[in-house]
Amino acid sequence: MRVDVISLFPEFLAQSAALGVVGRAQERGLLELHGWNPRDYAEGNYRRVDDRPFGGGPGMVMLIEPLRAALAAARAADPQPAPLIYLSPQGRPLSQAKVRELAALPRMILLCGRYEGVDERFIASEVDEEISIGDYVLSGGELGAAVIIDAVTRLQEGALNDAESAVQDSFEGDGLLDCPHYSHPASHALGNVPEVLRSGNHAAIARWRRQQSLLRTALRRPDLLDEAGLGKADRKLLAEAVAGLEI
Numbered sequence: 409m410r411v412d413v414i415s416l417f418p419e420f421l422a423q424s425a426a427l428g429v430v431g432r433a434q435e436r437g438l439l440e441l442h443g444w445n446p447r448d449y450a451e452g453n454y455r456r457v458d459d460r461p462f463g464g465g466p467g468m469v470m471l472i473e474p475l476r477a478a479l480a481a482a483r484a485a486d487p488q489p490a491p492l493i494y495l496s497p498q499g500r501p502l503s504q505a506k507v508r509e510l511a512a513l514p515r516m517i518l519l520c521g522r523y524e525g526v527d528e529r530f531i532a533s534e535v536d537e538e539i540s541i542g543d544y545v546l547s548g549g550e551l552g553a554a555v556i557i558d559a560v561t562r563l564q565e566g567a568l569n570d571a572e573s574a575v576q577d578s579f580e581g582d583g584l585l586d587c588p589h590y591s592h593p594a595s596h597a598l599g600n601v602p603e604v605l606r607s608g609n610h611a612a613i614a615r616w617r618r619q620q621s622l623l624r625t626a627l628r629r630p631d632l633l634d635e636a637g638l639g640k641a642d643r644k645l646l647a648e649a650v651a652g653l654e655i
């Protein structure tokens with residue numbers, strides 16, 4: 409998959425993408441990352457990329473022309489068509505379903521805003537989709553781009569090893585929250601590892617983990633539980649866990 413990122417700080421993405429799963433995916437040729445800095449296309453002595461908003465008010469707005477030139481350069485670099493996705497709080501919330509949709513694309517171009525954002529005429533004319541990574545305000549869209557690149561890369565064939573795939577599957581597979589995890593030591597001043605996990609009884613362990621996922625989702629994210637469409641066995645397992653809660 410090719411990802412082009414339009415950003416005033418392309419080095420931010422390069423550094424964050426050089427690590428871990430994403431770094432390894434680049435080494436394996438599963439991900440190709442290219443940065444495009446509007447400042448490289450800005451005219452004039454000051455190479456302006458932003459200016460004051462019409463109508464007054466705080467902050468600055470990213471100008472149309474440097475963005476258009478950076479986008480044109482990105483599109484000219486590779487004939488493969490790609491949607492332009494703008495990271496902004498005004499976008500649709502990112503979800504795993506959207507990540508799966510994006511991961512199936514051969515290419516996408518991510519636009520990272522800074523300051524108050526981007527001139528609305530550029531958004532209306534060139535942006536295919538706005539995506540938000542959450543209802544809060546960041547200093548730039550680069551963190552959103554890094555989140556999308558990470559989540560999408562994990563779904564590229566060959567990006568994850570077996571252990572990492574298990575983590576991916578445990579959350580993504582059924583839309584429930586993950587169960588608790590424990591490792592050594594079995595006994596500790598902070599508490600002991602649940603006996604079932606040390607029993608060697610794989611059926612009991614799987615049942616316990618499923619029950620913990622169901623209970624955790626019910627307590628922390630009931631909205632996800634509604635979407636999960638539980639079957640009879642899961643509903644029974646959850647009822648048993650709820651009955652056992654000391655309230």
Ligand SMILES: Nc1nonc1C(=O)N[C@@H]1CC[C@H](O)C1
Nearest residue numbers: 495496521522540541546548552
């Ligand atoms: N939440 C978000 N999800 O994606 N991007 C954001 C976000 O806060 N962007 C900043 C808003 C002003 C500045 O332009 C960049």
